[in-house]
Amino acid sequence: MMLHPELEAFLDLAEANAGNAPLHRLSPEQARRVFQQSTEQLRWPAPAGLVCQSLHAPARDGAAIPLxxxxxxxxxxPLPVLVYFHGGGFVVGSLDSHDGVCRELCARSGCAVLAVGYRLAPEHRFPVALQDGEDCLAWLATEAQALGLDSTRVAFGGDSAGATLATVLAIQAARLGEQAPLVPSAQLLCYPVTDASRQSVSRTLFGEGYLLESDTLEWFYDHYARTPQDRHDWRFSPLLAEDLHGVAPAIVALAGLDPLLDEGRAYVERLREAGVAVELIELPGLTHDLLRMASVLPEVLEVHxxxxxxxGRAMG
Known part of the structure; x- marks a missing residue:
């Protein structure tokens, strides 16, 4: 499988002009600054005519979670709504870093999009990001009507680590049944982390030179986990969940040159074995974080x- 030529040229240029060390050689604070710089460099003319509202949800410890x-x-x-969790390995990323992605999904789906600014590690280690997601869903269940949103038509989604949070929240909702504050109608999972407990062939094949490096994944996981045992918790590695029956239908997008490719495929297979409907979109020649690459590769707009x-089809 060949790297898309324009993306290859971008990665070569980025490596040649790199003024920063790889993320895994930086402190979290430095990595966040570098990630924000990349956000500015990758910005594209995403849909600008949307109504955008800043909100906050209360966390269980009294903190305010930005939305x-x-x-x-x-x-x-009332509008169907996608609750979206940004990527960034639980350590970097923000509402701003994925603003363009949320705008594209909103404009193209007919759904409202509620982006969640969950708290980051290592200041807030596992399972705080997940708990922030739980608290936001509980808040949305009570506030949806006032916001003009339809609490019976909700999707959980995200990319990378954010897709992991969406995955786990969907499993929890299936297990809670009628006790869940919100039961999703669909999941939108873009190159999720599903198994941080072991290596895979794709981690070896694409772990260097394809944007997301295997060493950076380890750095993310080490900052997020409290102990090495956390990686074996299904809420950290949802591929390890024992039962996936009743989970919401999933739209899963996987990049062909991503270290996470194999675990994404394995999770799709687990869902299908449990009788869950899955629409799989594989994107050969593309890398991790592709949703933010529209300025580099115009074909990414076709992915959006x-x-x-x-x-839109899944949410009716």
């Missing part, structure tokens, strides 16, 4: 269109 709600200006309510259309 950002996107909707199309002409949309009437495919994901938005799939989400």
């Amino acid at each position: 950002r709600l996107y909707r199309r200006p002409e949309a009437g309510g 269109e495919r994901l938005g259309a799939a989400l």
Whole structure:
């Protein structure tokens, strides 16, 4: 499988001009600054005519979790809503880093998008990010009507580590049944982390030179976990969950040159074995974090269109 030529040229240029060490050689604070710099460099003209509202949800420890709600200006309510968790290995990333992604999904799906600014590690280690997600869902269940959102048509989604959070929240909802504050109608999972407990062939094949390095994954996991045993907790590695029956139908996008490819495929297989409907979108020649690459590779906008259309169909 060949790397897309334009993406290969971008990665070569980035390596040649690298003024920063790889993320795994930086402190979390330094890594966040570098990730924010990359956000500015990768910015593209994402849909600008959306209504964007800043909100907060209360966390169980009294903290305020920042949220950002996107909707199309002409949309009437109540709207279906995608609750979106950004990527960044639980250590980097923010509402701003994935603003363009949320705008594309909102504009192309017909759904509102509620982006969650969950707290990051190592200041807030596992399972704080997940608990922030739980608390935001509980808040949304009570506030949806006032916000013009339809609490019966909710999707959980995200990319990378954010997709992991969405995955776990969907499993929890299936297990809680009627006791769940919100039961998702769908999941949108873009190159999720599903198994941090072991290596895979794709981790070896694509662990260096394809944007996300295997050493950086280990750095992320070490900062997020309290102890090495946390990696074996299904809430950290959802591929290890014993039962996936009743989980919401999933739209899963996987990059062909991603260290996480094999575990993403394995999770799709587990879902299908449990009778869960899965729409799998494999993207050969592309790397991890591809949703933020529209300025490098215009074809990424076609990926946004495919994901938005799939989400719109799933949410009716």
